Amino acid sequence: MDQKHSVLEMDYIRKQERIALKNCGLIDPERIEEYIRYDGYQALAKAILQLGPEGVIEEVEASGLRGRGGAGFPTGRKWRSGYLAKGNEKFIICNADEGDPGAFMDRSILEGDPHSVIEAMTIAAFAIGATKGFIYVRAEYPIAVKRLQIAIDQAHEMGFLGSDIFGSGFGFDIELRLGAGAFVCGEAKALIASIEGKRGMPTPKPPRTNDKGLWSKPTILNNVETFANIPPIIRNGAGWYAAIGSEKSKGTKVFALGGKINRTGLVEIPIGTPLREVIFDIGGGIPGGKKFKAVQTGGPSGGCIPTEHLDVKIDYESLQDIGSMMGSGGMIVMDEDNCMVDIARFFLEFSVEESCGKCTPCREGTKKMLGILEKITSGEGVMSDLDDLERLGQIIKDTSLCGLGKTAPNPVLSTLKYFRDEYEAHVKDKTCPAGVCKALLQYTITDKCIGCGICKTVCPVSCITGNKKEKHVIDPSACIRCGACQEACPVDAIIKR
Amino acid sequence: MIKLIIDGVAVEVEKGTSILDAARSVNIKIPTLCHDDRLKPSGACRICGVEIEGSSELQASCTTPAREGMVVRTQSDRIRASRKQLLELIWEDHPNECLSCQKAGECELQDLCYDYGVEAEGFAPLKVRTPLEDSNPFYTFDKDKCILCGKCVRVCEELQGESAIHFVQRGHETAISHPFEKGMAYSTCVSCGNCVEVCPTAALMPKTEEKFRVWDIDKKVRTTCSYCGVGCQLDLVVKDNKVVRVDAARDGENEGMLCVKGKFGYSFLSHEDRLTTPLIREGDGFREASWDEALDLVADRMTGIYKAHGSEAFAAFASARCTNEDNYVLQKMVRGIFKTNNIDHCARL
Numbered sequence: 011m012d013q014k015h016s017v018l019e020m021d022y023i024r025k026q027e028r029i030a031l032k033n034c035g036l037i038d039p040e041r042i043e044e045y046i047r048y049d050g051y052q053a054l055a056k057a058i059l060q061l062g063p064e065g066v067i068e069e070v071e072a073s074g075l076r077g078r079g080g081a082g083f084p085t086g087r088k089w090r091s092g093y094l095a096k097g098n099e100k101f102i103i104c105n106a107d108e109g110d111p112g113a114f115m116d117r118s119i120l121e122g123d124p125h126s127v128i129e130a131m132t133i134a135a136f137a138i139g140a141t142k143g144f145i146y147v148r149a150e151y152p153i154a155v156k157r158l159q160i161a162i163d164q165a166h167e168m169g170f171l172g173s174d175i176f177g178s179g180f181g182f183d184i185e186l187r188l189g190a191g192a193f194v195c196g197e198a199k200a201l202i203a204s205i206e207g208k209r210g211m212p213t214p215k216p217p218r219t220n221d222k223g224l225w226s227k228p229t230i231l232n233n234v235e236t237f238a239n240i241p242p243i244i245r246n247g248a249g250w251y252a253a254i255g256s257e258k259s260k261g262t263k264v265f266a267l268g269g270k271i272n273r274t275g276l277v278e279i280p281i282g283t284p285l286r287e288v289i290f291d292i293g294g295g296i297p298g299g300k301k302f303k304a305v306q307t308g309g310p311s312g313g314c315i316p317t318e319h320l321d322v323k324i325d326y327e328s329l330q331d332i333g334s335m336m337g338s339g340g341m342i343v344m345d346e347d348n349c350m351v352d353i354a355r356f357f358l359e360f361s362v363e364e365s366c367g368k369c370t371p372c373r374e375g376t377k378k379m380l381g382i383l384e385k386i387t388s389g390e391g392v393m394s395d396l397d398d399l400e401r402l403g404q405i406i407k408d409t410s411l412c413g414l415g416k417t418a419p420n421p422v423l424s425t426l427k428y429f430r431d432e433y434e435a436h437v438k439d440k441t442c443p444a445g446v447c448k449a450l451l452q453y454t455i456t457d458k459c460i461g462c463g464i465c466k467t468v469c470p471v472s473c474i475t476g477n478k479k480e481k482h483v484i485d486p487s488a489c490i491r492c493g494a495c496q497e498a499c500p501v502d503a504i505i506k507r
Numbered sequence: 508m509i510k511l512i513i514d515g516v517a518v519e520v521e522k523g524t525s526i527l528d529a530a531r532s533v534n535i536k537i538p539t540l541c542h543d544d545r546l547k548p549s550g551a552c553r554i555c556g557v558e559i560e561g562s563s564e565l566q567a568s569c570t571t572p573a574r575e576g577m578v579v580r581t582q583s584d585r586i587r588a589s590r591k592q593l594l595e596l597i598w599e600d601h602p603n604e605c606l607s608c609q610k611a612g613e614c615e616l617q618d619l620c621y622d623y624g625v626e627a628e629g630f631a632p633l634k635v636r637t638p639l640e641d642s643n644p645f646y647t648f649d650k651d652k653c654i655l656c657g658k659c660v661r662v663c664e665e666l667q668g669e670s671a672i673h674f675v676q677r678g679h680e681t682a683i684s685h686p687f688e689k690g691m692a693y694s695t696c697v698s699c700g701n702c703v704e705v706c707p708t709a710a711l712m713p714k715t716e717e718k719f720r721v722w723d724i725d726k727k728v729r730t731t732c733s734y735c736g737v738g739c740q741l742d743l744v745v746k747d748n749k750v751v752r753v754d755a756a757r758d759g760e761n762e763g764m765l766c767v768k769g770k771f772g773y774s775f776l777s778h779e780d781r782l783t784t785p786l787i788r789e790g791d792g793f794r795e796a797s798w799d800e801a802l803d804l805v806a807d808r809m810t811g812i813y814k815a816h817g818s819e820a821f822a823a824f825a826s827a828r829c830t831n832e833d834n835y836v837l838q839k840m841v842r843g844i845f846k847t848n849n850i851d852h853c854a855r856l
């Protein structure tokens with residue numbers, strides 16, 4: 011078997027299916043000719059010359075495509091309501107704000123295949139009768155911004171944007187808008203406010219953006235990856251797409267695999283693939299022979315999924331049922347060295363900082379939860395804190411205005427559910443089983459000590475005592491748990507508990 | 508029309524009515540902190556949450572439109588618990604100062620905390636107290652007492668049309684401020700005080716000379732603002748026979764709005780130089796007179812002049828500080844009784 015053959019046989023490649031990422035890395039994104047050579051803009055031609063607006067919408071509906079921005083709303087249904095909405099002006103928005111830390115699915119598409127998004131937005135515009143589109147892209151993606159602008163200009167030159175596209179009388183234009191780095195500006199209504207020049211704060215639904223969006227006009231807003239699926243669907247037909255995926259969710263989803271896993275990076279898999287296959291076959295399992303502990307899906311406000319649910323088939327509903335979510339596609343793997351209380355604290359901290367500050371439960375409640383978690387990880391927790399966390403988390407989910415608050419407690423609630431023993435160890439035994447929470451650690455010198463005194467010299471707070479050639483002792487009350495002694499000890503006599 | 512059921516009561520409302528308004532139409536009270544009928548619903552405080560059959564989460568009644576066949580509950584253990592929790596979250600970040608706070612007794616936060624049994628006990632006092640922002644001559648802003656309902660921002664933007672204040676920062680650091688955070692006095696604020704009027708707590712307070720709380724007030728006197736002819740209605744808040752504050756009347760044509768003069772320009776009322784009786788000139792000086800005497804004198808002199816010299820001897824000049832009604836009556840008198848068109852008004856200049 012030659013080398014090339016065996017690579018293709020690897021599960022890493024074999025179990026993936028590339029639709030949204032198909033062109034990424036294959037074509038030069040700054041040359042429209044290459045996109046065209048790989049069937050680019052054929053879908054637009056088919057939409058305009060063959061299908062007509064209703065035909066496009068029927069095709070997207072039949073494909074079963076659902077929004078990849080997180081909520082999984084059926085894209086065809088969204089487009090139909092945009093088509094039916096009355097208005098003298100309509101807008102298409104591409105949500106390229108991708109704010110989840112560690113996620114770069116959308117970025118890869120924007121940088122590697124910008125025309126796919128432009129083609130899809132133009133198809134959407136044709137379907138609902140929009141004349142103007144905006145791509146709201148985060149300013150932290152300068153290459154994406156540059157390539158999008160090049161792509162827009164090239165599409166104009168070729169007549170795929172502008173007036174009278176394909177001689178049909180239909181005209182459409184796209185402008186870029188740069189986001190300034192607020193996570194909440196990825197939320198549809200906050201994003202629209204931001205384009206309008208207002209502070210990026212979510213407003214209540216209804217009205218839905220389909221009826222009253224940008225400048226109160228009917229607006230269809232989709233995620234980058236959602237759009238990237240449109241040209242292949244139109245080209246190959248809804249039936250082709252609907253044959254991929256699970257019963258309720260069709261097609262593929264891109265995930266950003268990260269954390270304690272051998273092969274990190276983007277993977278595109280048919281929806282319905284079991285979590286276990288993604289982590290162990292595609293991702294190659296956990297490095298260093300460590301034990302898998304949990305996987306967190308859905309970005310900062312997703313839940314942590316334990317071993318017992320590894321066989322769950324990934325789709326919108328199944329992940330929600332076990333207290334997590336699809337989100338935009340973050341997937342972070344944790345092993346036995348991760349403390350689940352600390353992980354929950356880490357993710358919650360992100361939401362606390364990124365809350366827009368508008369509604370009480372999210373602004374005040376997540377902060378309060380974070381305070382309790384910090385209390386627990388610093389060894390001052392009491393058992394009633396766990397109940398408080400649960401109660402607060404539920405109320406925040408129940409009462410928050412937008413998706414950020416409604417999901418922010420997920421990391422805490424899911425870890426409380428699946429890893430309650432770790433919380434209890436922190437509270438009752440004042441230990442951190444994974445050895446992460448500094449305040450709960452104790453460094454001790456075992457009988458292996460040869461009395462060399464190296465630890466004594468490296469300790470920054472001089473809390474180690476002992477005579478030469480005799481066993482040394484650490485004063486736990488003065489120790490700042492920096493771990494310098496453990497690293498320095500030549501005979502591994504110092505242990506952390 | 509839309510039919511729905513709220514707490515077992517059948518309600519019929521126009522399409523587009525919020526659940527909150529639908530409930531109010533049948534006298535079912537739902538607490539609110541960020542709602543104002545005149546402003547676009549914002550959904551910020553989340554206090555007004557209700558249960559809707561078929562919906563797994565509580566829905567803010569101020570922003571959710573009534574739909575046909577909806578079954579709504581405004582009271583349940585779950586609703587009570589969530590409201591209490593939200594109030595506790597607000598309270599936890601609030602100075603425990605009701606004892607010394609001038610708003611006590613007419614504070615919406617204090618009232619709701621009482622209704623929902625929030626106990627001050629068990630909450631640590633605020634560690635650092637933010638200094639009072641008092642650069643504006645007419646009102647103060649106490650950041651720590653702000654509950655971020657956003658009503659001030661919205662009234663300033665939507666009704667006053669100034670947009671002088673807005674939210675700054677994110678997350679827990681979110682606050683009400685103004686451009687470049689240099690102080691209210693350095694913003695585009697026109698000191699109309701309409702934000703002060705809507706603030707549910709003591710975050711925005713008028714600068715008053717007197718210390719008083721709601722139960723010290725002797726009476727409120729409804730009157731028409733005397734600064735211009737628009738006719739804004741206001742309530743003079745009186746303590747010890749002195750006007751100590753002016754409240755804008757919601758039920759007047761001004762719908763609760765005032766300008767800086769109507770809202771804050773009242774201290775002349777109790778100024779020692781203010782004339783309180785008519786004065787009649789005698790020699791080089793004046794003597795106090797009764798209204799009857801003064802009016803009789805003016806009437807006598809006017810009829811005398813009219814009889815002796817006729818219409819053209821008269822001219823009247825009306826003031827923009829009189830109400831439209833007063834101005835109307837004046838020109839009526841000049842044209843109807845003195846039979847001349849010699850009437851003019853300062854607003855024409």
Ligand SMILES: Cc1cc2nc3c(=O)[nH]c(=O)nc-3n(C[C@H](O)[C@H](O)[C@H](O)COP(=O)(O)O)c2cc1C
Pocket residue numbers: 076077078079080081082083085105106107108109110193194195196197198199231232233234236237338412413414
């Ligand atoms: C706090 C928050 C952040 C979000 N961030 C993003 C984002 O970065 N990108 C995105 O496409 N959708 C994001 N969404 C989801 C959008 O609100 C919206 O549902 C989505 O863009 C719709 O497109 P789709 O139907 O194609 O998924 C976010 C939602 C919330 C509540």
Ligand code: SF4
Pocket residue numbers: 453465468469470471472473474484488489490491492493494495496
């Ligand atoms: S952990 Fe750090 S502080 Fe503690 S004994 Fe070792 S070197 Fe010293």
Ligand code: SF4
Pocket residue numbers: 601602603604605608609610611612614615616617652708709710
């Ligand atoms: S604003 Fe209200 S709740 Fe706050 S201290 Fe004053 S009276 Fe008490």
Ligand code: SF4
Pocket residue numbers: 652653654655656657658659660683702705706707708710711
């Ligand atoms: S200052 Fe008053 S009105 Fe403005 S947000 Fe704060 S509490 Fe609300």
Ligand code: FES
Pocket residue numbers: 538539540541542549550551552553554555556567568569570
């Ligand atoms: S009154 Fe409805 S959310 Fe504040």
